[in-house]
Amino acid sequence: MSTESNDSAPAKRSQIQQFWHQFKHNHLSMAGGVIIAVVILLAVFAPVIAPYSPTTQFDTPEGKYHPVEPGTEIVLTNDGEVVERGTAYLGTDHLGRDLLSRIVFGLRTTLTIALSVVVMALVIGTVLGGLAGYFRDSWLDELIMRVMDVIFPFPSLILAIALLGAVGIGKTEYTTALFGTVTVPGLAKIVLVVTIVYIPRFARVMRGATVREVEEDYVDALRSIGISDINILMRDVMVNSIQPVVIQGTLYMGTAVLISAGLSFLGLGVQPPKPGLGVMLSNARGYIYSGEWWFATFPGLMIVFIILGFNLLGDGLRDALDPKYDSRGE
Amino acid sequence: MWKYIVKRLLLAVPTLAGVSVIIFGMMYLSPGGPVDVMLGPTAASQEMVESVRAELHLDEPLYIQYARWMGDVLRGDLGNSWTITQGTSVNELITNRLPLTTELAFLSLLLAIGIGIPAGIIGAVYQDELADHLTRIVALTGISIPNFWLGIMFIVVFAVEFQFEWAAGGWVSPLEDPVSNLQNLLLPTIALGTAVSATIARMMRSEMLDTLGANYITTARAMGVPRWRVILNDGVKNAFIPVLTVIGFALAGLMNGAVLTETVFNLPGVGKLLILAINRRDYRIVQGVILFIAFVYVFVNILVDVLYAYFDPRIRLGGE
Numbered sequence: 172m173s174t175e176s177n178d179s180a181p182a183k184r185s186q187i188q189q190f191w192h193q194f195k196h197n198h199l200s201m202a203g204g205v206i207i208a209v210v211i212l213l214a215v216f217a218p219v220i221a222p223y224s225p226t227t228q229f230d231t232p233e234g235k236y237h238p239v240e241p242g243t244e245i246v247l248t249n250d251g252e253v254v255e256r257g258t259a260y261l262g263t264d265h266l267g268r269d270l271l272s273r274i275v276f277g278l279r280t281t282l283t284i285a286l287s288v289v290v291m292a293l294v295i296g297t298v299l300g301g302l303a304g305y306f307r308d309s310w311l312d313e314l315i316m317r318v319m320d321v322i323f324p325f326p327s328l329i330l331a332i333a334l335l336g337a338v339g340i341g342k343t344e345y346t347t348a349l350f351g352t353v354t355v356p357g358l359a360k361i362v363l364v365v366t367i368v369y370i371p372r373f374a375r376v377m378r379g380a381t382v383r384e385v386e387e388d389y390v391d392a393l394r395s396i397g398i399s400d401i402n403i404l405m406r407d408v409m410v411n412s413i414q415p416v417v418i419q420g421t422l423y424m425g426t427a428v429l430i431s432a433g434l435s436f437l438g439l440g441v442q443p444p445k446p447g448l449g450v451m452l453s454n455a456r457g458y459i460y461s462g463e464w465w466f467a468t469f470p471g472l473m474i475v476f477i478i479l480g481f482n483l484l485g486d487g488l489r490d491a492l493d494p495k496y497d498s499r500g501e
Numbered sequence: 502m503w504k505y506i507v508k509r510l511l512l513a514v515p516t517l518a519g520v521s522v523i524i525f526g527m528m529y530l531s532p533g534g535p536v537d538v539m540l541g542p543t544a545a546s547q548e549m550v551e552s553v554r555a556e557l558h559l560d561e562p563l564y565i566q567y568a569r570w571m572g573d574v575l576r577g578d579l580g581n582s583w584t585i586t587q588g589t590s591v592n593e594l595i596t597n598r599l600p601l602t603t604e605l606a607f608l609s610l611l612l613a614i615g616i617g618i619p620a621g622i623i624g625a626v627y628q629d630e631l632a633d634h635l636t637r638i639v640a641l642t643g644i645s646i647p648n649f650w651l652g653i654m655f656i657v658v659f660a661v662e663f664q665f666e667w668a669a670g671g672w673v674s675p676l677e678d679p680v681s682n683l684q685n686l687l688l689p690t691i692a693l694g695t696a697v698s699a700t701i702a703r704m705m706r707s708e709m710l711d712t713l714g715a716n717y718i719t720t721a722r723a724m725g726v727p728r729w730r731v732i733l734n735d736g737v738k739n740a741f742i743p744v745l746t747v748i749g750f751a752l753a754g755l756m757n758g759a760v761l762t763e764t765v766f767n768l769p770g771v772g773k774l775l776i777l778a779i780n781r782r783d784y785r786i787v788q789g790v791i792l793f794i795a796f797v798y799v800f801v802n803i804l805v806d807v808l809y810a811y812f813d814p815r816i817r818l819g820g821e
């Protein structure tokens with residue numbers, strides 16, 4: 172933005188106003204925004220909102236560790252003394268833990284994974300795509316985009332599974348020459364693997380946007396006064412062409428939730444006892460036939476709610492910012 | 502046309518070579534490495550480790566190991582299983598499970614096209630009217646429902662609540678019992694097809710909007726060519742293009758979804774094999790299945806592109 176003259180400031184502002192005007196009148200995207208705001212608030216204030224701790228195992232008339240149906244009274248006893256008493260609004264899981272509290276805390280895990288993935292993939296993808304687009308048709312462009320082309324077309328979940336096969340499932344201790352023993356938690360592996368899957372998607376969109384931006388007159392003008400390519404790219408071109416990438420990011424938040432929940436469901440993602448929405452579905456699989464329908468129903472509904480929120484929001488942002496923008500990128 | 506096909510096939514070579522290097526490297530990055538996996542967690546004697554290493558040619562330099570593996574792969578031999586069914590050929594494991602996965606994917610694609618394409622056309626023709634808004638909301642919701650969760654819900658309702666025997670999963674060959682084969686696949690097909698149909702509807706809508714607004718349609722109509730002739734002469738042939746594009750894109754969704762759906766409904770397909778192999782760290786099977794999926798994916802996409810080029814000369818001649 173450093174080279175933007177002050178004259179263009181009012182134009183920018185009115186652009187934002189115009190965007191807000193369009194966005195405000197799109198009821199579906201407003202609904203998406205509200206859903207996401209609610210979900211984020213739930214996750215941030217989980218300790219206040221969740222009725223109980225996500226790991227407390229409650230007692231039931233049938234004994235300890237026995238799942239109860241939604242709306243059942245639960246008690247926590249210690250040496251025969253009642254410590255806590257309340258209602259499990261969504262029932263308890265196979266270890267007697269309150270399902271509602273686990274869902275609220277599980278949101279934290281699920282959103283952390285999705286946000287880390289999208290932010291990391293967006294940053295790396297933007298830099299790679301920006302470089303490729305700015306130095307279009309150079310060896311650098313060829314190198315970056317060829318590597319991206321190998322990763323991009325692969326079905327995302329299967330690629331993530333393959334990469335997880337390489338790094339292993341769950342917490343692993345690596346012995347390195349430099350740092351001694353390094354422990355990599357399972358969560359970090361999921362983030363790493365899904366990030367790799369998403370980098371090419373951002374890189375391709377960014378490359379397209381950069382190629383168009385470089386055609387602008389101001390780029391030639393900056394070059395002619397001796398500003399270096401890297402400076403032009405980092406300070407002007409990237410800033411000006413990042414908009415479609417950010418929209419893409421919102422849309423990919425939804426699919427990142429989907430793919431990480433899928434991995435956890437397959438038993439390859441977040442490992443119990445950490446509460447995560449996908450892990451809860453994975454646990455629920457063992458109890459489908461014994462009648463504990465609430466195990467799978469409520470965490471799944473929450474996943475649908477989150478993904479729907481991001482999809483509505485992303486769709487609305489795309490329409491408001493650029494009606495002609497093609498969702499498939501380039 | 503032939504020139505185009507050869508070009509596309511040649512372009513697939515570096516992609517598949519890249520994939521094969523990644524898949525090969527995977528085994529060596531894996532914690533513990535292949536010998537640990539094969540001999541299990543119990544402390545094996547040094548001689549045992551050495552003999553297994555020699556047997557698997559792990560004592561040779563990496564590039565020779567890669568060449569050896571690639572040589573086998575190019576001859577169509579994906580190697581033998583390590584842990585799940587020790588010694589069984591991976592080819593056999595995949596071929597045994599392929600009919601199920603193919604049938605599931607095919608039926609789901611049919612369902613998805615059957616719902617998605619009409620929905621997309623309705624959306625495009627009635628752009629910004631009630632029908633368009635409704636199909637958009639339904640499609641958006643469809644995309645947001647994870648197919649594995651939908652599958653679980655189906656089981657909860659149909660197999661547990663209503664006690665339908667056919668709803669519980671499992672698979673019999675259509676050659677043995679075509680009726681129960683289709684019954685068993687009904688719910689998995691709906692679970693997998695729904696999300697894909699939503700994706701197809703969204704893409705079809707935007708493709709159709711482009712086609713309806715294309716210059717040649719407007720020009721033809723302006724030149725006084727009757728509406729039905731425009732549709733017959735240009736519309737029918739051009740209608741294949743968006744459909745093909747959509748199928749190409751839907752393929753990735755089908756493949757991802759098949760892994761999850763097979764796990765939910767306990768269907769012994771290729772996707773289930775992959776998950777089983779990952780959990781048991783049978784990397785020979787993992788390599789084989791991933792490479793197989795990569796091949797299928799790349800070649801179906803080439804097929805789609807070639808058909809695409811056949812229907813749209815701009816693509817075929819554009820690169821020349």
